[in-house]
Amino acid sequence: MERLSKPTVHSALFVALLLTFLWAQPLYAQQGGAYTVAPGDTLGAIAVRFGVTVEALVAANGIEDPDRIRVGQVLLIPGADGTMSTSAPAPAAELPTAVVRAQAGDDIAVLAARYGEDPRLIAELNATTATHRLFPGQPVRVPARSAPPPRLNLGAILTIDAPDSIVQGRTGRLYVTTTRPVTLFGRLSDQPLHFIALDGQGLGQFAFVPVNALQEPGVYTLEVGYTTARGVDLKRTFPVNVVAGPYGYQEIVVTQEKADVLTSDVVAAERDRVVAVWSQYTPVLLWRERFRRPISVDYPTTSPFGQRRTYSVADIGNFHAGQDFGAPEGALIFAPAPGVVVLAEPLAVRGNAVILDHGGGVFTGYWHMSEIKVAPGMRVETGDVLGLVGNTGLSTGPHLHWELRINGVAVDPMQFLEEPPFETGE
Ligand SMILES: [Zn+2]
Incomplete structure (x- = not known):
């Protein structure tokens, strides 16, 4: 077997590390949005870092003298195509988000359509523009409400879509999909849940998750699972935040x-x-x-x-x-x-x-x-x-x-x- 020379091993490692690093970087770290000027920054260096022209930065920020930017000044970074991601409809910063992976041929608008979201909102969450192209597998931030529940490797259970929070006196819904019909069990704290089939095949089931109007606000444990033929309980737990209701x-x-x-x-x-x-x-x-x-x-x-x-x-x-x-x-x-x-x-x-x-x-x-x-x-x-x-x-x-x-x-x-x-x- 041929022995690799040390420098080859080192550069291979370096390239692998670099690729891992680039791959793992969330989109917002690389593209567009806003940037706060740090000591030593010049407009030229910032332009290079974000892959835009100095002219685009000057135009986007109404800068009069490109040689005079201040430390702490917030600059809007135009997208690669020169447009700005402006007028996003929702206070994106407050939304709970989840990371999904782009598919081949995706840009922000195509991905947004897949999750039923406004492309301007997805663009804002990722500090980029709606026409920004994505590479397959690239991490993209979307509102948690539209992200699919992660696939679980829990025996016959494929997915569990559990509510994050429920207001006192209101009813949440819990959805479970399985590879074959199974008898599910579940409870919120000490309150047992009943599962109801969503279809004739029994591969989709849901449960009402009623919360008592006097339930003390706080985080409770939701448990979902089933018992295997060998008598083993396969289950997962999820935190559910019970929120105070507007009751007089x-x-x-x-x-x-x-x-x-x-x-x-x-x-x-x-x-x-x-x-x-x-x-x-x-x-x-x-x-x-x-x-x-x-x-x-x-x-x-x-x-x-x-x-x-x-x-x-x-x-x-x-x-x-x-x-x-x-x-x-x-x-x-x-x-x-x-x-x-x-x-x-x-x-x-x-x-x-x-x-x-x-x-x-x-x-x-x-x-x-x-x-x-x-x-x-x-x-x-x-x-x-x-x-x-x-x-x-x-x-x-x-x-x-x-x-x-x-x-x-x-x-x-x-x-x-x-x-x-x-x-x-x-
Ligand atoms: Zn009454």
């Missing part, structure tokens, strides 16, 4: 007449009754669309979900677990989505009550009705009448209290008027 405070004063019937035994027995109902689990999701409002838009919210509350009687709870719509007695209450009636009866605190099971651990409740129009076991469709607004139970005036529970956790039902149960992708 209200004190509810109850008349003595209503308070008298609400002994702690009555309150506790009723709680056990409804908890038993929404602790059930139907593994099929019965709806695909955004929810319809359960009452006419003529009747606005009078008390939003999540408000911290104290009651003048009994141990009713310390926050508002639903959304109240003020409406006259007799106003119609509609099913917001397909479901099955799993409770329809008078209760002491909740009054005449209906609970629908929408599948996937999701239940909606309707309290204080003057009249119930459905019966247990009935299948309802979106817009079917469930009952009439009333003032029964622990209520201080005619209104609909609308509640949504996922795996037993009360979350903001209004989120489901805005969003379908899951994202379908393209």
